[in-house]
Amino acid sequence: MVTGISMLLPVACALIYGGDDVAALAISALVTLFIGIPLWWGFRKHHDLGIKDGIFIAAFGWVFVSALSALPFMIHGSIPSFTDAFFEMMSGYTTSGATILTDIEVVPRGLLFWRSETHLLGGMGFLTLTVIFLPHGMGGLRIFRAESSPGQVITKEKFHARNRDTMVRLWLIYLGLNAAQTILLCGGGMSLFDALCHAFGTVSTSGYSPYNASIGHYNNAYFDWIVIVFMFLGGMTFVLFYQMMRGDFHSLRINTEFRWYVGFMLFFCGVVSWLLWKENTYGLMDAIRYGTFQVTSLLTTTGFTTADYEKWPQAAQMFLYAVCFIGACAGSTTSGIKIVHYVVLCKFMSAAIKKLFFQPMSVIYVRLNQRPVDDTIIHLSVCYFIVNIFMVLGGGCVMVLTDDMDYVTAMSSVIATLMNIGPGFGAIGPSENYAFISDAGKWFLSYNMLVGRLEMFSALVIFYPSFWKK
Amino acid sequence: MVTGISMLLPVACALIYGGDDVAALAISALVTLFIGIPLWWGFRKHHDLGIKDGIFIAAFGWVFVSALSALPFMIHGSIPSFTDAFFEMMSGYTTSGATILTDIEVVPRGLLFWRSETHLLGGMGFLTLTVIFLPHGMGGLRIFRAESSPGQVITKEKFHARNRDTMVRLWLIYLGLNAAQTILLCGGGMSLFDALCHAFGTVSTSGYSPYNASIGHYNNAYFDWIVIVFMFLGGMTFVLFYQMMRGDFHSLRINTEFRWYVGFMLFFCGVVSWLLWKENTYGLMDAIRYGTFQVTSLLTTTGFTTADYEKWPQAAQMFLYAVCFIGACAGSTTSGIKIVHYVVLCKFMSAAIKKLFFQPMSVIYVRLNQRPVDDTIIHLSVCYFIVNIFMVLGGGCVMVLTDDMDYVTAMSSVIATLMNIGPGFGAIGPSENYAFISDAGKWFLSYNMLVGRLEMFSALVIFYPSFWKK
Numbered sequence: 001m002v003t004g005i006s007m008l009l010p011v012a013c014a015l016i017y018g019g020d021d022v023a024a025l026a027i028s029a030l031v032t033l034f035i036g037i038p039l040w041w042g043f044r045k046h047h048d049l050g051i052k053d054g055i056f057i058a059a060f061g062w063v064f065v066s067a068l069s070a071l072p073f074m075i076h077g078s079i080p081s082f083t084d085a086f087f088e089m090m091s092g093y094t095t096s097g098a099t100i101l102t103d104i105e106v107v108p109r110g111l112l113f114w115r116s117e118t119h120l121l122g123g124m125g126f127l128t129l130t131v132i133f134l135p136h137g138m139g140g141l142r143i144f145r146a147e148s149s150p151g152q153v154i155t156k157e158k159f160h161a162r163n164r165d166t167m168v169r170l171w172l173i174y175l176g177l178n179a180a181q182t183i184l185l186c187g188g189g190m191s192l193f194d195a196l197c198h199a200f201g202t203v204s205t206s207g208y209s210p211y212n213a214s215i216g217h218y219n220n221a222y223f224d225w226i227v228i229v230f231m232f233l234g235g236m237t238f239v240l241f242y243q244m245m246r247g248d249f250h251s252l253r254i255n256t257e258f259r260w261y262v263g264f265m266l267f268f269c270g271v272v273s274w275l276l277w278k279e280n281t282y283g284l285m286d287a288i289r290y291g292t293f294q295v296t297s298l299l300t301t302t303g304f305t306t307a308d309y310e311k312w313p314q315a316a317q318m319f320l321y322a323v324c325f326i327g328a329c330a331g332s333t334t335s336g337i338k339i340v341h342y343v344v345l346c347k348f349m350s351a352a353i354k355k356l357f358f359q360p361m362s363v364i365y366v367r368l369n370q371r372p373v374d375d376t377i378i379h380l381s382v383c384y385f386i387v388n389i390f391m392v393l394g395g396g397c398v399m400v401l402t403d404d405m406d407y408v409t410a411m412s413s414v415i416a417t418l419m420n421i422g423p424g425f426g427a428i429g430p431s432e433n434y435a436f437i438s439d440a441g442k443w444f445l446s447y448n449m450l451v452g453r454l455e456m457f458s459a460l461v462i463f464y465p466s467f468w469k470k
Numbered sequence: 471m472v473t474g475i476s477m478l479l480p481v482a483c484a485l486i487y488g489g490d491d492v493a494a495l496a497i498s499a500l501v502t503l504f505i506g507i508p509l510w511w512g513f514r515k516h517h518d519l520g521i522k523d524g525i526f527i528a529a530f531g532w533v534f535v536s537a538l539s540a541l542p543f544m545i546h547g548s549i550p551s552f553t554d555a556f557f558e559m560m561s562g563y564t565t566s567g568a569t570i571l572t573d574i575e576v577v578p579r580g581l582l583f584w585r586s587e588t589h590l591l592g593g594m595g596f597l598t599l600t601v602i603f604l605p606h607g608m609g610g611l612r613i614f615r616a617e618s619s620p621g622q623v624i625t626k627e628k629f630h631a632r633n634r635d636t637m638v639r640l641w642l643i644y645l646g647l648n649a650a651q652t653i654l655l656c657g658g659g660m661s662l663f664d665a666l667c668h669a670f671g672t673v674s675t676s677g678y679s680p681y682n683a684s685i686g687h688y689n690n691a692y693f694d695w696i697v698i699v700f701m702f703l704g705g706m707t708f709v710l711f712y713q714m715m716r717g718d719f720h721s722l723r724i725n726t727e728f729r730w731y732v733g734f735m736l737f738f739c740g741v742v743s744w745l746l747w748k749e750n751t752y753g754l755m756d757a758i759r760y761g762t763f764q765v766t767s768l769l770t771t772t773g774f775t776t777a778d779y780e781k782w783p784q785a786a787q788m789f790l791y792a793v794c795f796i797g798a799c800a801g802s803t804t805s806g807i808k809i810v811h812y813v814v815l816c817k818f819m820s821a822a823i824k825k826l827f828f829q830p831m832s833v834i835y836v837r838l839n840q841r842p843v844d845d846t847i848i849h850l851s852v853c854y855f856i857v858n859i860f861m862v863l864g865g866g867c868v869m870v871l872t873d874d875m876d877y878v879t880a881m882s883s884v885i886a887t888l889m890n891i892g893p894g895f896g897a898i899g900p901s902e903n904y905a906f907i908s909d910a911g912k913w914f915l916s917y918n919m920l921v922g923r924l925e926m927f928s929a930l931v932i933f934y935p936s937f938w939k940k
């Protein structure tokens with residue numbers, strides 16, 4: 001069904017842009033339509049999809065779309081290997097932004113635009129997917145929970161998102177943000193092509209840029225701050241925009257997650273900027289600009305860069321490493337361990353320790369947005385955090401077995417793909433890419449990106465034996 | 471009260487051993503007795519200690535004993551700085567084995583023996599402490615839980631440990647293991663002094679050796695395997711020895727944690743040995759010997775070394791890094807995240823995910839040793855794991871602020887001290903030491919060792935405002 005929706009866009013893309021990649025894009029568009037339309041029609045008839053079908057479609061739909069989207073690159077020859085092209089597209093759709101391209105700038109513009117467009121599609125695609133399932137009862141609710149929206153379950157905002165009209169409004173907000181950023185970037189002197197690509201990469205917190213040096217290509221403070229602002233907005237719960245448009249500023253004020261989000265941002269931007277200034281890496285103004293940019297980029301899991309932070313002082317790098325473990329708000333386009341998870345974890349732990357040591361008869365009770373939170377949500381947050389940590393350590397072990405890499409790079413590559421960030425530390429730093437990794441390693445990292453995008457569980461429960469039972 | 475008990479041992483130590491350190495040890499012993507005996511008498515009278523007093527004594531008793539024990543080193547001059555001597559002693563009592571001595575072999579034997587003896591005391595000291603509190607009702611039970619024995623709470627073995635006779639038997643088992651290892655090492659040709667020091671460091675899973683090259687000093691396969699066996703035994707739940715002595719082999723067979731312990735050991739020893747062999751670091755027999763030794767050493771949080779594992783293939787290092795996050799069995803002398811915590815976490819997550827996705831009406835239900843587990847225990851395990859991860863990331867940030875070190879070393883130093891392992895990765899690897907770290911960094915790491923030894927909570931709840939309320 002996602003396939004059916006995303007079908008029409010490569011055609012538009014192929015038609016708009018010229019160059020030697022037109023043929024490749026046109027052929028791919030036809031093939032995709034040829035496969036996609038029957039599938040779409042097929043699924044239209046089955047409205048009573050259960051939870052297992054939902055999970056199945058969520059996980060394999062992503063794989064399927066990425067495989068089809070890889071066609072233009074393979075036909076054109078700019079990425080000859082299917083593994084590489086699939087990795088690049090999975091990275092695009094999951095809004096990771098991890099690239100295997102050693103020289104991005106030699107790829108023709110049509111293909112680069114298509115590459116950035118996957119971000120636009122991926123960024124809200126998974127939310128659309130869930131809304132399609134929503135009218136179908138509990139199955140929908142549960143897939144909704146499995147998808148990137150525990151935040152919305154948590155904040156009871158599911159009741160808004162439940163109807164398709166709200167969904168359309170969310171799409172409009174998303175596209176509106178893209179349009180606003182494009183206009184502002186063009187206003188600063190960026191070409192329309194660059195502005196669109198960067199807007200696609202920013203609002204979806206994805207991070208593909210048509211330039212090797214990412215946003216650092218321009219070395220322009222105005223562009224940096226525009227991107228910072230839109231990365232921040234892209235990391236906000238989208239329902240909040242909707243509520244603000246309706247004049248409901250109260251819900252923003254009482255939103256626990258939003259307050260923590262701002263707090264985390266201020267703390268980490270402050271510390272990193274201060275460290276850059278103290279160690280004389282930059283002057284005061286530049287330290288704030290580069291520090292804020294990089295922290296915002298990693299915290300919102302965007303992955304744009306304006307500087308090679310691996311050359312920064314080690315202290316600043318340690319803070320950036322920690323920031324990688326923090327995603328932005330739930331119900332946005334970001335991935336990773338959302339701030340709402342941390343809020344729930346901290347409040348739960350605080351209550352549990354109090355119960356254990358001071359008030360054995362007390363009830364563990366977590367409040368969010370001035371409303372109590374269900375036990376299910378606490379369990380979900382706890383499991384999510386623990387599984388993430390297990391995946392980082394276990395995934396690091398898998399990576400060193402498939403590849404001859406050091407353990408820092410191994411863990412960092414898993415963090416960067418699992419949290420859908422893109423660049424990491426070690427041999428996959430901001431000035432490097434994923435090209436050197438073996439095919440087995442790339443498939444494993446692609447799987448990690450999918451797990452991260454679908455918030456673990458959809459991609460993990462497939463391995464539960466009972467999933468395959470009738 | 472711990473102070474009162476540990477008081478008499480430095481005197482014995484000073485009397486037995488000669489050299490230019492006799493004066494230093496004798497003076498310290500007198501000072502310690504002078505302070506300790508009145509304190510001991512004072513506490514004897516207060517048998518109705520509440521939980522807050524218990525936590526207070528647990529946390530500050532450790533600090534107090536370490537400070538007193540640092541005296542001989544300062545008086546003798548082998549460790550002139552108080553910070554360094556305190557770090558060394560805290561590392562000894564918490565069975566961490568992290569050293570600031572650049573050349574261990576120049577320190578006189580009396581002081582080295584005292585240094586190893588802190589392991590003997592520390593290894594079971596905290597268990598003794600809990601038993602002293604046990605007869606005093608719920609306060610005792612809860613401090614018992616806060617101390618290193620959630621495994622015993624979990625396995626209902628608290629009912630055994632509750633009476634002092636059992637405690638004395640556990641002490642006898644502990645001392646018996648020390649004696650057995652000493653005899654076996656002496657039988658292999660090791661001097662009595664070396665054998666005692668290494669036995670103290672092995673059974674308490676601590677890791678101080680009187681030689682710079684640790685167990686690698688001898689380059690003797692017999693010694694290596696003896697140490698491996700006793701590290702493994704030191705990592706077992708001590709109550710199991712007691713039950714086996716009573717002929718109760720059934721409880722060993724149904725012990726969930728023990729089976730996982732053997733499984734983890736076989737898996738990690740196998741993989742690391744295989745990697746060492748495959749990469750031609752060693753021949754087959756040596757790969758098994760060195761691989762098994764290092765995995766056992768890190769998994770039981772001992773921290774002995776026979777080789778500089780930082781020169782091993784990166785893949786083997788990644789597995790060793792992961793092993794650092796795993797402690798051995800609860801109710802033993804090891805620290806870190808115990809295997810029982812992982813068992814509870816895995817079973818809890820499996821049940822929670824099943825509930826979320828397949829059987830919404832099911833009850834989350836965790837069995838251990840064929841008995842259901844209380845919710846409190848699940849909460850404790852979950853909190854414990856999450857706090858550990860937070861401490862590693864947050865502690866890494868603190869270390870880069872106090873010291874000019876790279877982020878790998880920063881996180882590794884926190885892992886090595888928090889899990890009471892000793893050596894780590896980066897600049898604190900097996901061939902290096904903690905001497906280069908600043909005073910502030912050493913105090914922070916000493917705090918981490920204490921937090922790790924007291925299983926977090928005793929050392930953390932002190933910062934709860936309600937702890938200080940009446």
Ligand SMILES: [K+]
Nearest residue numbers: 096206302421
């Ligand atoms: K990203």
Ligand SMILES: [K+]
Nearest residue numbers: 566676772891
């Ligand atoms: K140790």
